[in-house]
Amino acid sequence: MTAFEEMGVLPEIGKAVEEMDWIQHTHVHSIPLILGGGDVLMAAETGSGKTGAFCLPIIQIVWETLKDLEAGKGSKIIAQISPHWTLSFFDRGSALAVTPDGLRCQSREQKEWHGCRCTKGVQGKGKYYFEATVTDEGVCRVGWSTQQASLDLGTDRFGFGFGGTGKKSNNKQFDNYGEAFGMHDVIGCYLDLDIGEIKFSKNGVDLGKAFSIPQQVKSAALYPAVVLKNAEMSFNFGAQPFKHQPESGYIALCEAAKDNVKQNEIGTAGGSSQSKPVKNAPQAIIIEPSRELAEQTYNQIVKFKKHLENPQVRELLVIGGVNVKEQIGALNAGVDIIVGTPGRMEDLISTGHLSLTQCRFFVLDEADGLLKQGYTELIDRLHRQIPKITSDGHRLQMIVCSATLHAFEVKKMAERLMHFPTWVDLKGEDAVPETVHHVVVMVDPQKDNNWQNLRRHIQTDGVHAKDNVRPGNNTAETLSEAVKMLKGEYCVRAINEHKMDRAIIFCRTKLDCDNLEKYLNQVGGGSHSRNNQYSCVCLHGDRKPAERKANLERFKKQEAKFLICTDVAARGLDITGLPFMVNITLPDEKSNYVHRIGRVGRAERMGLAISLVSSVPEKVWYHGEWCSSRGRNCWNTRLTDEGGCCIWYNEPRYLAEIEDHLNVTIQQVEPDLKVPMDEFDGKVTYGQKRQQMGTNYENHVAQMAPAVQELSQLESKTQLFYLKRHFGKMRN
Numbered sequence: 001m002t003a004f005e006e007m008g009v010l011p012e013i014g015k016a017v018e019e020m021d022w023i024q025h026t027h028v029h030s031i032p033l034i035l036g037g038g039d040v041l042m043a044a045e046t047g048s049g050k051t052g053a054f055c056l057p058i059i060q061i062v063w064e065t066l067k068d069l070e071a072g073k074g075s076k077i078i079a080q081i082s083p084h085w086t087l088s089f090f091d092r093g094s095a096l097a098v099t100p101d102g103l104r105c106q107s108r109e110q111k112e113w114h115g116c117r118c119t120k121g122v123q124g125k126g127k128y129y130f131e132a133t134v135t136d137e138g139v140c141r142v143g144w145s146t147q148q149a150s151l152d153l154g155t156d157r158f159g160f161g162f163g164g165t166g167k168k169s170n171n172k173q174f175d176n177y178g179e180a181f182g183m184h185d186v187i188g189c190y191l192d193l194d195i196g197e198i199k200f201s202k203n204g205v206d207l208g209k210a211f212s213i214p215q216q217v218k219s220a221a222l223y224p225a226v227v228l229k230n231a232e233m234s235f236n237f238g239a240q241p242f243k244h245q246p247e248s249g250y251i252a253l254c255e256a257a258k259d260n261v262k263q264n265e266i267g268t269a270g271g272s273s274q275s276k277p278v279k280n281a282p283q284a285i286i287i288e289p290s291r292e293l294a295e296q297t298y299n300q301i302v303k304f305k306k307h308l309e310n311p312q313v314r315e316l317l318v319i320g321g322v323n324v325k326e327q328i329g330a331l332n333a334g335v336d337i338i339v340g341t342p343g344r345m346e347d348l349i350s351t352g353h354l355s356l357t358q359c360r361f362f363v364l365d366e367a368d369g370l371l372k373q374g375y376t377e378l379i380d381r382l383h384r385q386i387p388k389i390t391s392d393g394h395r396l397q398m399i400v401c402s403a404t405l406h407a408f409e410v411k412k413m414a415e416r417l418m419h420f421p422t423w424v425d426l427k428g429e430d431a432v433p434e435t436v437h438h439v440v441v442m443v444d445p446q447k448d449n450n451w452q453n454l455r456r457h458i459q460t461d462g463v464h465a466k467d468n469v470r471p472g473n474n475t476a477e478t479l480s481e482a483v484k485m486l487k488g489e490y491c492v493r494a495i496n497e498h499k500m501d502r503a504i505i506f507c508r509t510k511l512d513c514d515n516l517e518k519y520l521n522q523v524g525g526g527s528h529s530r531n532n533q534y535s536c537v538c539l540h541g542d543r544k545p546a547e548r549k550a551n552l553e554r555f556k557k558q559e560a561k562f563l564i565c566t567d568v569a570a571r572g573l574d575i576t577g578l579p580f581m582v583n584i585t586l587p588d589e590k591s592n593y594v595h596r597i598g599r600v601g602r603a604e605r606m607g608l609a610i611s612l613v614s615s616v617p618e619k620v621w622y623h624g625e626w627c628s629s630r631g632r633n634c635w636n637t638r639l640t641d642e643g644g645c646c647i648w649y650n651e652p653r654y655l656a657e658i659e660d661h662l663n664v665t666i667q668q669v670e671p672d673l674k675v676p677m678d679e680f681d682g683k684v685t686y687g688q689k690r691q692q693m694g695t696n697y698e699n700h701v702a703q704m705a706p707a708v709q710e711l712s713q714l715e716s717k718t719q720l721f722y723l724k725r726h727f728g729k730m731r732n
């Protein structure tokens with residue numbers, strides 16, 4: 001049995017994971033929690049394997065559900081409750097969900113009505129009563145119908161409904177009746193089979209006769225029935241004390257004599273289920289903050305489900321920049337798990353191509369990032385549209401994860417949307433993995449005069465093009481320009497010093513990325529040079545999706561040594577064994593520091609992260625929504641509070657904030673960029689697993705051996721002592 005199987009993972013999935021050479025990670029602790037049906041907030045360091053921790057149990061549950069459906073089985077719960085009067089799990093509309101106890105139903109479909117009938121009905125004679133309570137805003141209609149009736153109660157001859165707008169309906173005829181009802185109102189539903197009459201009460205007040213039941217309908221059994229539009233109702237068929245006692249002569253439905261009770265045929269042998277799987281309604285929705293990350297998670301799912309067959313789990317990637325027609329085609333063919341970015345996902349939902357009615361997992365990967373990107377409302381909106389109880393009676397599960405989950409907005413969202421979530425959090429605060437060695441170097445143009453006589457330097461961002469910057473005048477603008485030039489030099493120096501042949505380099509803006517790309521290619525002898533020591537590719541929002549994808553691939557295949565990117569690639573990107581990363585500028589969003597440096601030191605391999613920090617203020621571009629071109633050909637170098645598109649960037653302040661947030665002092669190194677290795681015993685090879693780990697472990701065993709031996713001796717002494725006392729007493 002694999003370690004993963006011990007956590008409840010199916011052998012087929014365990015095998016796939018084993019083939020990926022996965023050893024058990026700390027983070028798999030979330031797996032049993034998710035398999036157990038809970039909501040989980042998963043906070044763990046970068047590179048610790050969060051993707052697997054949520055994908056594995058989801059794939060498993062989705063597959064098991066498909067298998068049950070294929071075998072014609074509904075929820076396992078059904079068998080337990082079928083002897084009772086409950087709402088049917090089978091005789092119901094596809095968007096209507098029923099709780100496991102069968103006493104509450106909900107539909108989050110906003111445009112269509114979805115209905116449901118009870119597992120049993122009454123026929124012949126007798127007077128019967130049940131209660132229905134409105135438990136959420138929305139529109140509902142409740143009453144009685146025969147098995148022949150449409151689930152849209154009251155729209156044919158066989159159904160008799162009383163609606164929240166104060167109308168009764170039968171055979172599509174809607175007439176005023178009683179009064180309107182809504183949230184918390186209790187509707188009493190009366191059926192008198194002796195005289196063939198249906199009536200209702202509201203909060204115990206009799207509303208008078210509603211219908212006479214035609215003879216041909218009366219000969220069939222009548223079942224309690226309900227139809228909802230984005231609403232929820234709970235039911236009491238008499239197993240609990242009624243809120244309002246029925247008038248005399250009427251009995252609770254559950255007390256009906258056996259001879260008068262008829263089992264609902266739908267869902268029992270010989271019956272047919274109306275709750276067929278809906279093709280474009282997946283069971284799991286996983287939202288990712290970037291296309292690259294969505295694709296990465298999608299690829300992991302493909303690997304994990306490799307050995308799962310009969311039925312096949314169908315996954316779909318839903319991201320922008322890709323032909324939407326293909327995605328719609330795939331949706332229509334049937335999907336089970338969707339991974340995507342928020343924008344395209346919502347487009348497909350709002351146009352009806354993607355349905356949320358069968359969704360049982362709602363996953364927000366890099367949740368704090370999604371919220372910071374402004375998707376709070378979109379997330380709330382999607383959550384509102386997903387039924388909180390699945391069609392087979394399970395509660396919707398929400399899984400939220402990130403390496404930086406300790407953010408105020410995440411906690412607020414969890415309170416708002418999640419159901420008693422469990423925090424899986426080993427550190428209790430945002431932290432950097434031990435495998436990431438991170439240092440800063442101060443770039444000080446007042447101490448380091450090199451910028452004054454550079455023959456060749458990086459093209460700067462042009463912020464100071466109109467300023468009088470020149471060596472010697474020492475203005476803030478000159479020093480700022482000097483920092484930009486020096487950072488190009490320091491970047492090349494870092495590469496040379498550490499003989500980097502693979503690294504991610506983060507810049508603040510797309511323009512900075514483009515400039516660095518040009519510069520590295522120039523230093524390396526040109527982008528087409530075969531001996532280019534600094535071959536590089538760019539990944540940022542202005543590059544076309546196909547180019548982004550191709551560039552990432554080239555970097556992964558080591559056809560390019562350096563990946564230069566903006567924060568679009570800060571989160572989640574998993575590049576096996578990446579040894580180095582460089583921050584040309586610190587991120588202003590402190591959580592992104594953790595994510596950026598977390599591109600190295602993943603899956604227990606060591607990594608080095610170097611951040612260049614300007615000691616003086618640096619004037620930089622800041623194009624907000626006020627900038628009509630959002631930066632393209634914008635040369636408005638006035639400050640933002642003067643209506644311009646520049647700010648003074650204060651890196652030492654950002655550094656202090658990051659240190660404060662992480663509760664650490666980040667080691668500073670000299671401008672020669674040499675990183676002292678003694679702390680790591682000189683045995684570190686960045687990109688490789690730590691050599692000393694094994695040795696440490698062996699030492700640890702050797703150190704512990706005497707203590708363990710002593711413990712074992714004490715244990716056997718205690719047992720002997722106990723046995724002597726126990727049997728000694730017995731003999732006496």
Ligand SMILES: Nc1ncnc2c1ncn2[C@@H]1O[C@H](COP(=O)(O)OP(=O)(O)OP(=O)(O)O)[C@@H](O)[C@H]1O
Pocket residue numbers: 021022023024025044045046047048049050051052402403571572573574576598599602603
């Ligand atoms: N149990 C395991 N054994 C070995 N490797 C693993 C295990 N779990 C995950 N990995 C590997 O670790 C790497 C990091 O995993 P993953 O991308 O899920 O990290 P993460 O926690 O989501 O990080 P981030 O916060 O940066 O997104 C991946 O390459 C993955 O294949």
